[in-house]
Amino acid sequence: SISIKADLSRTKGDYVQGKNSFTSGLLAEDFSEIENHYVGPTPPDKDHQYELAVYALDHSLNLKNGFYLNEFLKEVNQHKIDQTSINLIGRKI
Template identity: 45%
Template sequence: MKKIIITGLFAASISAFGFTLESNGIENGFIKEKYGKFGTENINGMPSLSFPLKWKEAPKNTKTFALVMEDYDAIPVTGFSWIHWVTIIPGNYNELKENASLKDSNLIQGVNSWISSMGGLSKADASHFGGPAPPDKPHTYSITLYALDKEIPLKSGFYLNELYKEMEGHILDQVTLKGDYKN
């Protein structure tokens, strides 16, 4: 499906069918500093203030959403793409408010890469938004929202591969929003 990235006062991504994702936490293509390592909110050193997201025109028959935020620029540094947030969102939602990762009990959140030996957090602490903290240069972060035609039967603390297995054959549409973060 064709994706378009638009920058301006807010960042937005549009799918071929009109499914859109935007955030006022991303300005001129950059994630605001407060949502990453330059912010003041953290869990044992992991930036923990999640940025707000809004979406429109989700496909009919959407039962649930899944959100995955990854940093592919981390591969040369860590040897793998760094997972910053993976969460299952109720199908009746059309937005996540700022700090939803810590405040919205309806989200089912999987572990992020801060659980790895490079992050050193416990599974419980890593089962939230883990904000950008690029060690070497500015990195680009991909935030993908999937509209799914089924409920996902996972519990908090799940792994990304488990989510991908559950989503297989059930993705109605997806949209990706990108934002950079300074190092």
């Protein structure tokens, strides 16, 4: 089994992280400090539904730091054994 520490994405470490949805040329603010980290659900205007997906793979993915979602999905589809997901509600606070 694999153990993942709480708030792992916020710590500096030797692991690969991809771009999140704060990466956009359409946003006026500069999110470069957090665009390669998990920040959790952040509904912009009202409660939103989010899907959390977990994949079982037959091989480690060959991705570099700062990868985009389409690169991730391409790699996953080549190595996916199984997957499951759950829908979660992110509350606007």
